[in-house]
Amino acid sequence: MHIFTVREITDRVKNLLETEFPFLWVRGQVSNLSRPSSGHLYFALKDNDALINVVWFRGSQRGADDGVDQLTGEIVEEGVSAAELADGLENGQEILVGGMINVYPPRGVYQLRAELVQPVGLGELHLRFEALKKKFAARGWFDQDRKRPLPARPTRIALITAPDSAAYADFTTLAAKRGLPARIRVYASPVQGEEAPKALARAIRAAGRQRFAQVVVLIRGGGSLEDLWAFNTEEVARAVYESPIPVLAGVGHEVDHSIADMIADVRAATPSHAAQLLWPERAQLMQETDELEFRLLGAITRRMDSLETTLAQQERGLAWLSPASRLAEREQRLSSLLNRLQTAGALIPQRIDAQLCRIEDRLFRANGQERVERLEYLVDGLADRLSRGGTYALGHCAAVINSLEARLAGADPTAPLNRGFALVRATEQDGGRFIRAAGDVQAGNCLEIIFRDGAVDATAQQVRPGEGLPAAYGTEPEDEA
Structure with a gap:
């Protein structure tokens, strides 16, 4: 008994098929069409009951020269060349394929190698x-x-x-x-x-x-x-x-x-x-997350820098415009004036004494004893007048200083708080200004009432012009010193 190898049985089947079917025409519907980069076409022809694989090599996809097919000598109508048909071939199309049956040994399958292809029409499924x-x-x-x-x-x-x-x-x-x-x-x-x-x-x-x-x-x-x-x-x-x-x-x-x-x-x-x-891809998500984190940190840093700059500007402005700053400036000016006044008051008597000594010495040298005594009497009178004038001048300066101190104390907006009074001002959203009259307030305004020991937030319910203190108390606020 002879045992065939796979190659032997494949070769016998190949010889049998190629001898039995040297050339034939097959009609069927294109299916499973594949177009690899080589230019060859691979597809299947099928009908309702069966399927056969077809290979149409690139060298066979040639058109007609001068309207005559070089393989068969038949006249080909214009516009239906094999090259055009190969380019437009699609699944579902019904065609006639002329070629030879052969066997492809590496896969052990038989196939139809197309030499001529002619369109018949679209298949039923394609039409549907x-x-x-x-x-x-x-x-x-x-x-x-x-x-x-x-x-x-x-x-x-x-x-x-x-x-x-x-x-x-x-x-x-x-x-x-x-x-x-x-x-x-x-x-x-x-x-x-x-x-x-x-x-x-x-x-x-x-x-x-x-x-x-x-x-x-x-x-x-x-x-x-x-x-x-x-x-x-x-x-x-x-x-x-x-x-x-x-x-x-x-x-x-x-x-x-x-x-x-x-x-x-x-x-x-x-x-x-x-x-x-x-x-x-997750790598893209991670990159997007890193970018968003970088942008968020940058935005937070820029926002914090901007807020810090604004806060510093507002602190400087508040330091220049606040009542406490103005009071401190006036106290410093008053202290400087007092120092100058005290210095000037101490130097005047010394200068006068020195001047008197020089005059007395000149008189003694220029005049006799009697004249000197008369002049001494005159000088004593002048000195007494000068002393009284100096005392009066110093008293007047002290009175002026006391008046300035009283006016400065009266200008302190926090002094009345110790006597039971209160300050009223608008909220920061409305400018933070002090309220001096009822006409500066409208119903619904938010107010801050400042007492000696704290502050109270309030809302104006109603404004009643003309219903304040009696006329005896309705004096206008004094101008600041």
């Missing part, structure tokens, strides 16, 4: 898809003005997908690595097959009724138009349109488009992209 697009567009379900933005960094997510799918794994893996912690409630549903449309619509409506989530995420991995058809049905489209919660749809890969994608508030290219749209 276009009809649904027109129908929903006419209803306004695709309008941008009805779509809502996603919440910023949501913490409650309603995830609708198959829990055992790659889309679920991709989304939850990225969700665990991005943003802040969030709760994800999974609404399990098949995403392919006859039961999928009703199950998906039911899950979307359940998420809307429960109002748990801030956003509904509808995801599925890539596939053919048939695989994604559940997301093109009217049941799912209506559920997405009527959802009271914003819907983020990530169905298929970037090249796939479904009706649910078009109606959803936001479309993601892939399930992983859906997670990226919801949450930023």
Whole structure:
């Protein structure tokens, strides 16, 4: 008994197929179309019962020269060259493929290697898809003005997908690595097959009724138009349109488009992209936090500096304008005047005595004894007058000083407080001015009443002009000294 190696059996199958089918035409609907960077096209032809893989190499995607195909010699109508057909080929399109059956040994599968491709028309599913697009567009379900933005960094997510799918794994893996912690409630549903449309619509409506989530995420991995058809049905489209919660749809890969994608508030290219749209990277969040902290500290520092500057200015202004400062300034001036007066009073007698001694000495030298005695008598009289005049002058200065002291004491606004009087002034918000008359107050004004031993905050209830003290007491305040 001969035991075949894998390569031997594959080679025999390859020789058998390539000998049996040297060239043939196959009609079917394009599915699972892939366009790698090499320029080759990989897709499947399918009908209701079966599927065959097709490879269309870049070298075979050549157009007609002068309207004649170089392989078959047939005349090709303008505008339907193979190159143009390759560029516009899409899933759901029905085509005729001419080529050879071969086997690809590394994978052990047979495939059709296309040499000629001709369009037949769009497949049934593709036509239904276009009809649904027109129908929903006419209803306004695709309008941008009805779509809502996603919440910023949501913490409650309603995830609708198959829990055992790659889309679920991709989304939850990225969700665990991005943003802040969030709760994800999974609404399990098949995403392919006859039961999928009703199950998906039911899950979307359940998420809307429960109002748990801030956003509904509808995801599925890539596939053919048939695989994604559940997301093109009217049941799912209506559920997405009527959802009271914003819907983020990530169905298929970037090249796939479904009706649910078009109606959803936001479309993601892939399930992983859906997670990226919801949450930023944690490194970005940490950087934003550091920047906000730096800006906050800077703002606090600038605010404190500004307040300290304002406080210092107000303290200097208060020191110049306060009654205590004015009283201290006048006391200092009075003390200076007293010192000058005392100094001048002590020097005058000394100067007079010295002058008298000089005069007496000159008289003795210039005159005889009798004349000197007469002059002495005259001098004694003058000295007595001078003494009386000096005493009177000093008494007058003392009286002036006493008068100044009395006026200065009368100008002290705090002196009447010791006799039971009080000072009334406006609050700081109204300027802090002292109230001198009833006309300076309006009903509702906030006042501060200052007593000897404290202060009282008050509010003016009513102003009664002319109802103050009797006329004998209604004197005007004296001007300050």
